[in-house]
Amino acid sequence: KSKGEEDDDFQILEYQAQKGNAAAMYKVGLFYYFGLRGLRRDHSKALSWFLKAVEKGEPRSMELLGEIYARGAGVERNYTKAFEWLTLASKHHLYSAYNGIGYLYVKGYGVDSKNYTKAKEYFEKAADNEEVGGHYNLGVMYLKGIGVKRDVKLACKFFIVAANHGQPKAFYQLAKIFHLGVGFKKNVPLVS
Template sequence: MLSAATAGNHEAFSMAASQIEAAAEEGHAGALSVLAFLSGAGMTRPASRSRALLLHKLAADAGDLQSKMALAYSYFRQEMYEQAATLYAESAKATLSSLISKMPPIKIIERFKIYSGTEENKEALMKSRGEYDDDFQITEYQAQRGNASAIKQRFTSFLLLQAREFFELAAANKEFGGHYYLGLLYLKGIGVKKDVIRACYFFLDAVNSGQTNAIYQVAKLFQKGICVKRNPHMAVTLYKVVAERGPWRSLSRWALESYLKGDLGKALLLYSRMAELGYEVAQSNAAWTLDRYNEQSICIGESGFCTNAERHLRAHAFWWQASEQGNEHASFLISDPYYYGGGEHYSPHASKNTYAW
């Protein structure tokens, strides 16, 4: 399918979609998830929100995490925060497992908005900064590689080396990983008297520095109403931040590399997939690509390449989603009566009902 998108060959794309549909009929979770994506976007088949949701539900029940992300984002947009929190929590937990299991810790990829005025400066787009999880994760990584006895022995030895003082020293030196692990000690009562309130303060300090583990812990606190007022909306917002740092984030790097190589079809397809999972940067990049480039072959519609109407509907839906997530540029565009429809107001309801979910 990606090769067909690169070649701009809608017949090959349709054939690949048929093969995926056949695999989905046999219950393949990944195929169900991709088929849901195609159905929701209206690629090689009529756009159907209800069918897409059903397929994502089947894929999620079969364990597909990307479908769980897509469903969670759909619930989030519908303000169904309890359901969204449950699904985002599962994806967030998987994200933490993936971060711990990698040595060295994974590199966080810069989120590039290709429409922000730097698209002509490819060197600027190629630059990314590395952010690595704190060194304390090595302890968890090592423990996960041993048996129960080894884990207990390692942790006991760790406590014998005045672990708490070490974390306090780290925290005093603004190493916020220290704040997170102090919070964990007080939350569990390990080596100290259990103090949930104090744990919350340490977690909140770590959250302010962007510590992924701490964000997850605070999301749980808001979800359960522990030491803070129960707030499902805040829980979802924080779980979403963690979940979006999962392995599927690599699609962003893949999409950017495709864009830089001039492979617009593949870039658009990958950004569209990420947009469905709820990534704001992907929503705005997909919308900008549809608006910026007029090559018919980069956009696959219901039957063949996108018509102008399909292209505008899809772009507007992406801008609308991005605006809901705080993108000011997107908000400006969807409020501009001349941006769509030749000067007439472009109805958001038609777009939302068709694509934006």
């Protein structure tokens, strides 16, 4: 047993999960997926708990199953399954699933082909529901002109919202824009 498995709180949670509590199954899956509280990361155990939680009606597990299949975490990478799980999660209004679906459309993974219009729609749904990743990905689309007319100022607006919600990649993009003077007058002191 790892240190985390001997944790009293984890043992209680795992006991509840073994007795059929769907929310506990989801949480045990999170513990294994992220390696929380000293628990050794184990993606195959996380997958097993998330699948059990879904069988018991816990929709939050669907989103993580989508992520697991998209990343190939403990399973063979399968974008089609990732898309299916994320679509199911989005039907339960799990807004970060919208962001995941948008990403799959941008890359053309698990879908018929790249579709920037659909990607933008899903990123907008995510952003409209305060999902930070949606703001960040819209910023990337506008910064690079992916499926939209390039608009650095609009990209910055999306990056600022994402940064204000703690998205580290948004801080990086903003720093890069101001440091290099992309679309703005170069302003190195502002970056410092």
